[in-house]
Amino acid sequence: MRGQSPYSRVERILEYIHRHIDQTLGLDDLVEVFGISRWQLQRIFQQQTGLNVAQYVRELKLSLAAEKVLTTHDRMLDIAYQFGFTSEVSFSRSFKQLFGLSPSQYRRRGTKVGLRNPITQRAEHFIDSTSLQTRIEHRPEFTVYGISSPLNGLLEASPNVATIVPNLWETLFSQLGESTKCKAQLVGVVDTQQQTPEHANLHYWAALQIDAPSAETIQSYVTQAKLSSLVIPTQDYAVVSYHGLASGFSQLVEWLICDWLPQSGFDSVNGFELEHYGPLTSHIDTPTDMEYWLPIRTLP
Numbered sequence: 001m002r003g004q005s006p007y008s009r010v011e012r013i014l015e016y017i018h019r020h021i022d023q024t025l026g027l028d029d030l031v032e033v034f035g036i037s038r039w040q041l042q043r044i045f046q047q048q049t050g051l052n053v054a055q056y057v058r059e060l061k062l063s064l065a066a067e068k069v070l071t072t073h074d075r076m077l078d079i080a081y082q083f084g085f086t087s088e089v090s091f092s093r094s095f096k097q098l099f100g101l102s103p104s105q106y107r108r109r110g111t112k113v114g115l116r117n118p119i120t121q122r123a124e125h126f127i128d129s130t131s132l133q134t135r136i137e138h139r140p141e142f143t144v145y146g147i148s149s150p151l152n153g154l155l156e157a158s159p160n161v162a163t164i165v166p167n168l169w170e171t172l173f174s175q176l177g178e179s180t181k182c183k184a185q186l187v188g189v190v191d192t193q194q195q196t197p198e199h200a201n202l203h204y205w206a207a208l209q210i211d212a213p214s215a216e217t218i219q220s221y222v223t224q225a226k227l228s229s230l231v232i233p234t235q236d237y238a239v240v241s242y243h244g245l246a247s248g249f250s251q252l253v254e255w256l257i258c259d260w261l262p263q264s265g266f267d268s269v270n271g272f273e274l275e276h277y278g279p280l281t282s283h284i285d286t287p288t289d290m291e292y293w294l295p296i297r298t299l300p
Contacts, residue, residue: 009034010048013041017057018118021064024084025057049119049133056119062098063115063135065091069107076103111138112236117264134240134260137293141234144187145218145227146207147172151190161204168206175225183211188275189230192295205230232272237293238264244290252292261294271295 016033017025030053031038045053061083068079080091095103099114106113115136149168152160165188189205207230210217221227238261242252253273261268274293 009044013045013053014049014119017060021057021060022083025061027053051133058094059098059116060118062095063117065095065103066099066106066112066115069103070110070112079103112136113138117238134238134256134264136266136296137237137239139232139235139237139293142209142232144189144205144207144209144230144232145221146187146189146205146230147175147227148189148191148203148205148230151202151204165204165206168204172206172225175227176221177225184208185211186277188277189232190273190275191230192270192273194270230272232274235269235271235295236297237274238266238296239291239293241289241291243288256292256294261296265299266296267299269295269297 013030013034016030027038027041031041034041036044042053045051045056049056065079065083068074068082069076072079074082076091077088080088083091085091085094092102095101095106099106101109101113117134117136119133147168149164151164185208187205187207187209189207191203191205208221208227210221222229238256240252240256240260257268273295274291276291276293278288278290
C-alpha cells in the first residue's frame, strides 16, 4: 500500500467491499486484507467518503436486502442470513433504523425508499466533496408555491442557467418581503415534462414547500407574494447530497446525468427535477447542505 494516494487506497477498499458485500464483512476483515491499522483505515475512509466504514457496509447490505424484500417472496429470516445478520430480530432492528419501517411494513408499502447505492467514482471537480453517493427514494405527491421562467438547460448549446436561476431567486425573495415568517423549504424545480429530442422546453421554478400549511397561510403567501402553485406528482428519484455553494449544483447535475446514470441500471424520465436548498433563507449563496432529486425509472 506504500506510495499510493489516500484515494487510490479507498478505491481498492470500495472495490473489495462491493465484491464481497453479500458476505460477512467487518472492519477487522478489511484490516486483515489491506494490512493497515483499524485507525488508519477508518481515518482514510472517513476523510475521502465522509462515511464510517461500518456505516457504509451496513447501509449497502440493508439496501440490497430491501431490494430482496420488495422483489422476492423470500422469508425475512432467509434474507437476514443472506446478508450476514445473525437473527431476524437484529435484521429487523437495523432495517427499521435505516428505513423507518420494519421489513414486513416495507414489503407491504411496495415502494423504494432510502436505498443507498455504492460509491463508484471520485468527483474530482467538487471542492467540498471528494465522493458522492446516491440513494433511491419514492416520493408522494406534494405542492410548491413560487415563480417560474423558461430555461436553457446545462447540456444545451447556449445554457442560461447561470443568469435565469439567480434572477428568479432574487425576484422571489423580493416578492416575499416580510411574508417569510412561516416554516418553509426552498425548492428549485426543473419542469422537463415537455422536453423532446428536438426541443428542450424547460421551465425553472424558484419555489417554497410550506411545512404543515394551513389554507390561510397558503392564501397569504399566494396573495402577498403573487406566487403560483405547482403540483409535483408521485415519482421515484435518484438523490445525491452536496455541501457547498448553490452555484455548484451545475456540476452536481452534470455528474449525476453524465457519469452516474449510464451505469446505474436506471433511466431518467421527463418530469420534475428537484433542488432542495433547506430552510427558507435569503442567503442562498452561502455554503449549505443541499440535495438534487432526479426522476428515474428502473430499466427493463
